[in-house]
Amino acid sequence: MPPSRSDRGFHPGLADDLAGAALALARWFTAGATLWCVAPRWEPHAQHIALEFLHPVVAGTPALPAAALTGPALVDTARVSARAGDIVLAVAASDEAEVRSLVTRGPAWGVHTIWIGSGPHPGAVAADHLLWLDDPDPRISSRGDFVLLYHVLWELTVRCFDHPALMRPEAESPSAATVHPDLGQLGEVVTPLGDGTARVRTATGTETVATSFVEPVHVGDLVLVHAGMAVSAVGMEEQR
The missing domain is CATH 3.40.50.10490 (Glucose-6-phosphate isomerase like protein; domain 1)
Incomplete structure (x- = not known):
């Protein structure tokens, strides 16, 4: 059967x-x-x-x-x-x-x-x-x-x-992966600039952020970005 x-x-x-x-x-x-x-x-x-x-x-x-x-x-x-x-x-x-x-x-x-x-x-x-x-x-x-x-x-x-x-967009149903604005948003390192900053891609575009808290960073690393700074690494050892 x-x-x-x-x-x-x-x-x-x-x-x-x-x-x-x-x-x-x-x-x-x-x-x-x-x-x-x-x-x-x-x-x-x-x-x-x-x-x-x-x-x-x-x-x-x-x-x-x-x-x-x-x-x-x-x-x-x-x-x-x-x-x-x-x-x-x-x-x-x-x-x-x-x-x-x-x-x-x-x-x-x-x-x-x-x-x-x-x-x-x-x-x-x-x-x-x-x-x-x-x-x-x-x-x-x-x-x-x-x-x-x-x-x-x-x-x-x-x-x-x-x-x-x-x-019509459902305003009260954010992405399952949305990060609270007080904590930051997820970003992916595009280019480390070698001076304590890096170009980082987020949902709103690519920007230069300070990376001194999470150095060293590499292309493809995931970081949490808040107020122009990468404040923490997000599983970088698994995500490159």
Whole structure:
């Protein structure tokens, strides 16, 4: 007998997670976002998702800007591709280091993130939306579960455009990774300048900040920026 939906990891809260992610996607697209899709171990999934959004097959649904990022060095590729306000959607298991790094950097780049995954829950990650299957089966990428998830996500997203009133930004729902202004905002070191300062990318742009509290800094390090200073390092040993 085929496994039931619950046996295959479709937990009861997944429907709510999908609805929330779809509404967010529709709003981000309305604001001018491009969707960048990644799946380091399963690149056809990234290509499939981009195709669905870019070339919809349902009459009357909009074509939405989307592209798959493939090949090595995905973090570097996403860094130069994604603009503030764009979206990175990843399909990956929880042990995928590149995806963890991408999701962690999302707030520094001003990029929204959605992670479709399976297996052990990734814990307190900075993704705006997690669509998770509690299923450790290594064959999950070829069973159709992920395909079903992102097809439903696409369908719900395009249906949101039928309700223009829903497209207004939801002011009281900040990114899951937003940092309180009193504490600072996440930034990524672009260029250490060698004089106790560095060029640092944040969601609001690239600026020169003082780095004396966190020296030495390297390209790609994550720091917390407050009042023109990098006040602490954020997992730099894991994020380069």
